[in-house]
Amino acid sequence: MxxxxxxxxxxxxxxxxxxxxxxxxxxxxxxxxxxxxxxxxxxxxxxxxxxxxxxxxxxxxxxxVDNNQCRQAETCGKPVVTKISPTDGPPEGGTEVTIEGFNFGVQSIVTVTVAGVPCNNVTFMDRKISCTTSNKSFDSTKKPEESGQVVVTVDGKNSSDDIQFTYKMPKITSIYPNQGILSGGRTIHLIGTNLNIGNMEYKVELTNVESSKSQVPVGCTIIRNLSLEWNITCKSKGAYDTGMYKLKVTFDTNTDVDNSLKFEYLPDPIIKSTEPTNLTSINSGGTNFNVIGEGFFAIDSLTVGVEDSEERDSICRILTQTKLECKYPRNRESEKRRKKRATRSNIVIYLDGFSHKFASGVLYVDDPLFSAFYNNVTYSFDPSVEDSIKLAGEHLATVTRRSDYLVLVGSAEGSILSLTETELVFRPLPKEPSPRVNEEKLFIRVKVGNLRQTVGIIEYPRRLDSTIVIIFVISVLIIVALVVLVTVLIHRRNQARKTRMIVNITKEMHDLN
Incomplete structure (x- = not known):
């Protein structure tokens, strides 16, 4: 029904x-x-x-079927190939290709050859043919690649279109970096030629060269968005033993590329202590502390995060092979316990694939808080009268030091003179700095760790621009020079007139005699 x-x-x-x-x-x-x-x-x-x-x-x-324009129904002609994707692959095959075209049959017997060798596991999908390339034998020492025609055969009829597929021999020429710690996690770049071929399905393995040690291959996870035509990028996994490991790369499941390149696994770092011993930070984090230990070498990623948190927003940098400078992470507990003024959280340092939890944890305290400078009114600062500015607040020096602070006036940095629990004194530049981009006023900003606060606005006294002064002085000098010149010319003219009068009188007297 x-x-x-x-x-x-x-x-x-x-x-x-x-x-x-x-x-x-x-x-x-x-x-x-x-x-x-x-x-x-x-x-x-x-x-x-x-x-x-x-x-x-x-x-x-x-x-x-009842169309009058069709006098006699016809069978299909030979198959036509218009495209193959991808257009290349490794010589041992294993590349899944998709062939597009028409007249591929209905329930027909279909075979495919790619560059003269069979393409296996032929299937139809949306009127397209999919198959897997097989081994193509050629001397890769004389030529790195070989091309050939794609031929589709349907019920004994062959396609004749010039659609080419190229077998290419991949080659690895270098590995960088060539060292990493035992726990893995380092990003490795394999450099070479003909790497971005076929389905770009890679398998990178590292095997210990010493037969007395474990021969279980260590994998390297492919990072696809960083892999290019000449570069395969992967992240090393943890190994069983330290030592030298030989490299093997497999392309599209079948083609193995072995070479003499090696990667060395080094011992994991050892964390011994911290400076200071008792870790303390503001809730916003971002201030510095040091980590003391051994083996701080051949490591790319150095971060610190709160335990059981996916966020690792703080970084470290290597000072020496025995010392790191790290930044405290933000305190996630302060967001949950707003009524409690101080909390203690465990933090973890991550060095590539290695991690270590600090035993004592970190004591987090309230962030420094600055009062609105000059009651939010623009403050006139005259360097000829005063040379420093005081910023009031609270919790300014509970766990932070003067070196943790940065004060900016516009785009310029001020010099911090002193710091107490309730006051920070700094000296702005004696010359008026320029504002920050897209700003017209000079804002005072204070940075400490991850904390950013805009405290107020100041302005310098308006003084004549030096260019204007120079132009004015030059103008005055020109005017004075012109006046002097005119005076001299008038004086000379008068002198000439007097001289002519004397000459004329003398001549007249001479004529009378």
């Missing part, structure tokens, strides 16, 4: 979709059902496997 209802509903839907269909006509068009107008196989597939009344005509393609 239920099936009958569904059938009638489908019939009604077909009637609404094709209202012009009359009795005895099909409620579909074979031209629309065939996704590729050139694919004869799809048309026959609709007829033989799906129950549609379709036929293939060379001049019209896939049409209804």
């Amino acid at each position: 239920e099936g009958s209802v569904i059938f009638h509903i489908l019939c009604l839907l077909l009637w609404f979709c094709f209202p012009d269909v009359t009795e005895g006509q099909n409620a579909y068009k074979c031209e629309s059902l065939s996704s590729n107008e050139k694919d004869c196989s799809t048309c026959h597939y609709l007829n033989q496997s799906m129950g549609y009344e379709c036929q293939w005509c060379q001049n019209t393609g896939c049409v209804d």
Whole structure:
């Protein structure tokens, strides 16, 4: 009964979709059902496997059986290959390829050869052929690759399209870095040629060169987003013994590349103590402490986090092979226990794959809190009158030191002169600094660890720009020079006039005599 209802509903839907269909006509068009107008196989597939009344005509393609334009239904021609993906792979095969085209048959006998060798496990998926390449023998010492045509055979008919597949021999030329600690976790880069080929399915293994030690291969987890055409990147796993390990890389499950490259596993670091012995931090973390030990070498990732937390937001840096400088992580417990002023949390240091929990834990105290500077009113700072500024607050020196603080005025750093539990004194630059990018005013900001606070705004007295002063002085000098020049010229003119008068009088007197 239920099936009958569904059938009638489908019939009604077909009637609404094709209202012009009359009795005895099909409620579909074979031209629309065939996704590729050139694919004869799809048309026959609709007829033989799906129950549609379709036929293939060379001049019209896939049409209804009662189409008047098709005088005689035809069988499919030879298969046509338009694309293969990927276009290359390692010589020992194992690469799964996808071949696109048409006329691949319906329930036909289909075989595929890639560069002259069989492609195994042929299957259909969405009218595409998938198969796995097999071994291609060629002398890789003379040539690193060899190409050949992709040929699909359907019921004895061969494709003749020039679609090529290339077998390439991968080669590893170097490994960097070539050392890591026993617990693993170091990022390794394998450099070479023809590495980004086939399905890019890699397997990297390291095996101890000493036969007396465990020969169980140690894996290296592939990091895909860092693997390029000339580079395979992986992260080493923990080993059983220290010593030298030989490298083997497998491409697409079948092609093994062995070489003389080695990777050395070193002993894990040893953590001995911390400086200071009693670890204390503000809740925001970020201030420094030191870790004392041995073997701080051949390590990439150095972080610290609160125990049982996935966040490792604090980093360390190697000072020497026996000393690290680390930053305290944020206190996650303070977010849960806001009423309790101090909490103690266990923290863990992570050095690549090695980890160590500090036995005593860290005592976290309240963050330093600065009061609004000058009651949130812009403060006028005149370096000719005063040389320092006082910032008031609380918990400023409970566990932090003067060296933990950084005070910025605009884009410039101020000099911290003194620090107490309730006051920080600093000296701004005597010359007005520039504001930070996208800011017009000079904000005072205080940084301590991960904590950032904007305390207030200051302004320097407005002074004449030195360029304006220079221009003014030069202008005055030019004016003075012009005045002097005009005065000299007038004086000379007057002198010349007097001289001429004297000459004329003298001449007249001489004439009278």
